Amino acid sequence: MNYTVVLPAAGSGKRMKADKNKLLLELFGKPIFVYTLEVFQNDPACDAIWLAIKEEERGVIESYVAKYGITKVKGYAQGGMERQDSVRACLEAIPPCGVVLVHDAARPFIASRVIASLVEEAAHKGAAIAAVPVKDTIKKAAGGIITETVDRNQLWMIQTPQAFTYELLLKAAQSANEAGFIGTDEAMLVERIGHPVHIVESTYENVKMTTPEDLIYGKAILESRTQEELT
Numbered sequence: 001m002n003y004t005v006v007l008p009a010a011g012s013g014k015r016m017k018a019d020k021n022k023l024l025l026e027l028f029g030k031p032i033f034v035y036t037l038e039v040f041q042n043d044p045a046c047d048a049i050w051l052a053i054k055e056e057e058r059g060v061i062e063s064y065v066a067k068y069g070i071t072k073v074k075g076y077a078q079g080g081m082e083r084q085d086s087v088r089a090c091l092e093a094i095p096p097c098g099v100v101l102v103h104d105a106a107r108p109f110i111a112s113r114v115i116a117s118l119v120e121e122a123a124h125k126g127a128a129i130a131a132v133p134v135k136d137t138i139k140k141a142a143g144g145i146i147t148e149t150v151d152r153n154q155l156w157m158i159q160t161p162q163a164f165t166y167e168l169l170l171k172a173a174q175s176a177n178e179a180g181f182i183g184t185d186e187a188m189l190v191e192r193i194g195h196p197v198h199i200v201e202s203t204y205e206n207v208k209m210t211t212p213e214d215l216i217y218g219k220a221i222l223e224s225r226t227q228e229e230l231t
């Protein structure tokens with residue numbers, strides 16, 4: 001099953017504390033978002049890549065897309081105030097398709113096998129998201145005092161990609177916008193309209209480049225891969 005991928009890339013990167021969009025920071029000489037683009041460029045099942053970007057960054061982004069030969073980039077949409085606004089702008093710009101995948105441009109280490117599983121699951125069930133089991137004990141607290149230890153067996157750390165049939169996600173995104181509902185991922189918008197969302201187990205390497213420490217982990221992941229994958 002083929003798919004279109006939407007990459008929200010219009011954030012400010014505040015937690016990264018860098019002097020520019022964190023997606024333009026380089027790991028071994030290549031910008032973070034280019035690693036992400038290359039995953040989808042190299043996936044035969046990916047028909048098209050759409051990015052939500054800041055208009056003022058269009059020139060630099062287009063230059064990298066050309067430099068690295070990312071021919072599957074079919075268009076750009078203007079990013080919005082919230083991440084979900086950026087995603088919705090892309091959804092409303094892309095031609096209708098079967099399955100749409102939403103993936104943070106800040107997650108460059110997604111495994112192709114996870115993408116394939118997500119697309120298959122979404123094609124049959126409508127909605128599927130990447131997740132990994134929680135590794136730490138999670139507790140609730142109020143005023144600095146523990147109030148509850150949450151059963152870890154029912155907890156997942158949710159990632160992207162998040163895959164959906166196009167019509168379902170567009171309906172959920174437009175409904176949330178009309179209601180002024182803001183979610184932290186697309187799954188919340190689909191849950192909100194009562195559609196079941198399925199989990200596909202991902203990898204712990206699929207980390208979102210969010211804070212400076214994540215860059216250290218990202219470099220270690222790249223160094224652990226074979227040399228030819230770095231070129």
Ligand SMILES: Nc1ccn([C@@H]2O[C@H](COP(=O)(O)OP(=O)(O)OP(=O)(O)O)[C@@H](O)[C@H]2O)c(=O)n1
Pocket residue numbers: 007008009010011012013014015016023052079080081082083084086087104105106107208209210
């Ligand atoms: N209004 C926004 C906010 C985020 N994103 C994108 O959504 C992904 C995940 O968001 P996050 O990691 O939170 O990025 P930032 O919002 O840039 O980070 P911060 O919250 O630290 O500012 C990133 O690829 C980011 O570029 C976006 O397209 N539009």
Ligand SMILES: C[C@](O)(CO)[C@H](O)COP(=O)(O)O
Pocket residue numbers: 083104158159160184185186208
């Ligand atoms: C969508 C997401 O990556 C799933 O974990 C996460 O919710 C994005 O949060 P952010 O604060 O917008 O990075």
